[in-house]
Amino acid sequence: MSLESNHPVRLSELYREVIMDHYRSPRNKGELPDPTVSIDLNNPTCGDEISLYLLVKDGVVQDARFSGQGCSISQASASMMTQAVKGKTVAEARDMVDRFKRMMHGDEEAGRPLGDAVALHGVSKFPVRIKCALLSWEALERSLEQLPG
Ligand code: ZN
Secondary structure, rough: HHHHHHHOOOOHHHHHHHHHHHHHOOOOOOOOOOOOEEEEEOOOOEEEEEEEEEEEEEEEEEEEEEEEEEOOOHHHHHHHHHHHHOOEHHHHHHHHHHHHHHHOOOOOHHHHHHHHHHHHHHHHOHHHHHHHHHHHHHHHHHHHOOOOO
16 A cells, blocks of 8 residues: 555655665564563554554663554554664653644654654545554553653
């Protein structure tokens, strides 16, 4: 399922390649054996499924992994999110969720500190795909809310 087959507007070639690279070779894919928190979320409008596993210690996201299936946008976004959030403090991770949401509302600048995930900014032009891109970030947001203590 590619964006370009369904829509006349093209993402830049560079960003499209970054997205497809994460889709084909996802980072941090797999389960964490003993996560501090884990959550399953799905996006029924597209059939995307994400399970997120976080290991949080001393207020820092030590490890983040995901499993799931679905369209290239949802899976690439999860790969980019886990890459971006590893090693960040919980406060920084919350700020990243906020930045990603702002980027999905069209604010490309907000997404600049998000690493490869900024490549998804073009998705903001495709309302039906925004939920695909947001899924893993919403899983991150809910996971952070569920952290003990
Ligand atoms: Zn999707």
